[in-house]
Amino acid sequence: MSIADFGRVIGHESRVAMLQALMGGVALSASELAWHAGVTNQTATSHLNELVNAKLLYRRKCGRFHYYEINGDSVASTIEKIASGIPVKDGRDFRRNVKPELKKARFCYDHLAGELGVEISRILVQIEALVLYQDSFHLPETEHPIYRTVGIDLSEIRKSRRLLCPRCVDWTERLPHVAGAVGAAIAAKMVESGFIVRSRNERSVKITRSGRFFLIDKLGLSASFFV
Amino acid sequence: MSIADFGRVIGHESRVAMLQALMGGVALSASELAWHAGVTNQTATSHLNELVNAKLLYRRKCGRFHYYEINGDSVASTIEKIASGIPVKDGRDFRRNVKPELKKARFCYDHLAGELGVEISRILVQIEALVLYQDSFHLPETEHPIYRTVGIDLSEIRKSRRLLCPRCVDWTERLPHVAGAVGAAIAAKMVESGFIVRSRNERSVKITRSGRFFLIDKLGLSASFFV
DNA sequence: AATTTATTTCGACGTTCATCGAAATATATC
DNA sequence: GATATATTTCGATGAACGTCGAAATAAATT
Numbered sequence: 001m002s003i004a005d006f007g008r009v010i011g012h013e014s015r016v017a018m019l020q021a022l023m024g025g026v027a028l029s030a031s032e033l034a035w036h037a038g039v040t041n042q043t044a045t046s047h048l049n050e051l052v053n054a055k056l057l058y059r060r061k062c063g064r065f066h067y068y069e070i071n072g073d074s075v076a077s078t079i080e081k082i083a084s085g086i087p088v089k090d091g092r093d094f095r096r097n098v099k100p101e102l103k104k105a106r107f108c109y110d111h112l113a114g115e116l117g118v119e120i121s122r123i124l125v126q127i128e129a130l131v132l133y134q135d136s137f138h139l140p141e142t143e144h145p146i147y148r149t150v151g152i153d154l155s156e157i158r159k160s161r162r163l164l165c166p167r168c169v170d171w172t173e174r175l176p177h178v179a180g181a182v183g184a185a186i187a188a189k190m191v192e193s194g195f196i197v198r199s200r201n202e203r204s205v206k207i208t209r210s211g212r213f214f215l216i217d218k219l220g221l222s223a224s225f226f227v
Numbered sequence: 228m229s230i231a232d233f234g235r236v237i238g239h240e241s242r243v244a245m246l247q248a249l250m251g252g253v254a255l256s257a258s259e260l261a262w263h264a265g266v267t268n269q270t271a272t273s274h275l276n277e278l279v280n281a282k283l284l285y286r287r288k289c290g291r292f293h294y295y296e297i298n299g300d301s302v303a304s305t306i307e308k309i310a311s312g313i314p315v316k317d318g319r320d321f322r323r324n325v326k327p328e329l330k331k332a333r334f335c336y337d338h339l340a341g342e343l344g345v346e347i348s349r350i351l352v353q354i355e356a357l358v359l360y361q362d363s364f365h366l367p368e369t370e371h372p373i374y375r376t377v378g379i380d381l382s383e384i385r386k387s388r389r390l391l392c393p394r395c396v397d398w399t400e401r402l403p404h405v406a407g408a409v410g411a412a413i414a415a416k417m418v419e420s421g422f423i424v425r426s427r428n429e430r431s432v433k434i435t436r437s438g439r440f441f442l443i444d445k446l447g448l449s450a451s452f453f454v
Numbered sequence: 455a456a457t458t459t460a461t462t463t464c465g466a467c468g469t470t471c472a473t474c475g476a477a478a479t480a481t482a483t484c
Numbered sequence: 485g486a487t488a489t490a491t492t493t494c495g496a497t498g499a500a501c502g503t504c505g506a507a508a509t510a511a512a513t514t
Contacts, residue, residue, distance in 0.1 A: 003247075003309050004240045011234030012502080020230075030461060040504060045462055047502090064460050064511040078312040082230050085305040161512085239472080257491060267474055272492055274472085291481040291490050388482085 001054060009054045010079070014039050015047045019056065019070070019079055024135065026166045027060075027069040032179065035109040063161030103172050105205040107198065111183030112190075113170050115225070116207065120186065121178045123219055130165065130178065137165040137178050149218055151189050157181050228281060236281045237306075241266050242274045246283065246297070246306055251362065253393045254287075254296040259406065262336040290388030328431040330399050332423070338410030339417075339432065340397050342452070347413065348404045350446055357392060357405060364392040364405050376445055378416050384408045417441075 010016055014037040021028060021036040028036070034044030048068060051057040058071040070076050105116035112120060121137070124130040129144035130137050139154065147154050157164065160181045168179035177183070190196045195211030198204075207215070207226070215221040237243055241264040248255055248263040255263070261271030275295060278284040285298040297303050332343035339347060348364070351357040356371035357364050366381065374381050384391065387408045395406035404410070417423045422438030434442070434453070442448040 002240070002243070003306065004238055004243045006309055007234045007236070007238030007243070009234070009238075011231055011236075011238040013229070013231045014502080016229070016231045016234070031459095039502085041461065042463085042505085043503060049462095066461070074312045078308055079230065081305055081308045081312075082233055085301045085308075241472080258489095266472085268491060269475085269493085270473060276492095293491070 027067040030066045032109045101204040117177035254294040257293045259336045332432040344404035345400045345402045
């Protein structure tokens, strides 16, 4: 593949957003990547086909889910080199301009991101309801009771062909939050229980009063988190 | 500049051809780069403006000549990283498919390239009519008599605002040949003297019988060069 | 078997990009 | 001053690209 072909493939924000979402070796599904790129699934399919044909991404099917990952270290390091080596017009840290409500808590496709997503993930690891092993989340062999407390039946979730708990890198916090079936189940159950509500712009999330109580009392979040 | 912007800028063969012609730190003029890219000067101007705006190239004027060079080591190393790190569809060495007559001797804009261009440059360095210093050609302080022998008046050429003897990297030989005012003068004088003639396709060059005599007798090329 | 979810295919539409002929401008040379 | 060379500007043209609605396909779930 020539330099020009490579340039052409990465020369669009949608494809770059997908690549960046996958940096760090995680696998994400087509719909999740469509969300990250801010396009419809049809457009995402078109872009993903190009990335796979260019051998930048690797695709594997798992039931009806199509998972994509970066195709090797050399691709990742090339993207990193471009990101770090090219002259910038504007060196400002884009994170300074994130709306506070998006930074605090928001949906990332169908799971939680932002400070809330990161903090929940961190606490689940701390109480050993999740294991962070070699930069990836895993469920422990013995089911932690917190899932029942929240109303999540892990044995049912385990039956899914969807990845259970891939690590999603938070673009505002630059720390990981849990995605996949477990991440989605946590988010769905919190909506169902009235602990969080989606805001009108469908991205940011408001934590309700009962949600605040639940997060402090049951999950052990610090009260200072809500200041 | 974002990854996508960078990708878009290098995502066309014409701009990549210009960047590649400039790898190694040489400076080439707009018309020379148009030639390398295989486009008209108007098209080249458009592309060069983009490369300069993206801060990949640096432009400086010298009289009516506009010279371009790679804008720093980080740009060069990023391009090299892309060239070496990306997955290739077809690993064949493209040089295998070069027509023999193009490989042997051809014009590169207005100076000689191919085996002939490289060999003439090598011999000029050997007899100290050119100095290869820090990967660049230079004229020696004392004018070498070979130029008068060929019919070239260096004192007149020195008056030109054009670069005298930049190093042009031969894409078939991967060795340098001399470009600029000196390179052009050598080629022009050899045409004028009937030592070489342009072929009908305007790229390859045929060495005439008298040219062969001249190159062996006056410049010291080995007879085996013409086998 | 019916319904739902994930993804792809199809086709239309609008935008972006790269090209060059003609003409103009800037910088020499004669 | 006239002419030549290097380069740019202008405008038109055609190709390439990215989008999504509608519909279809594949793999679940009910």
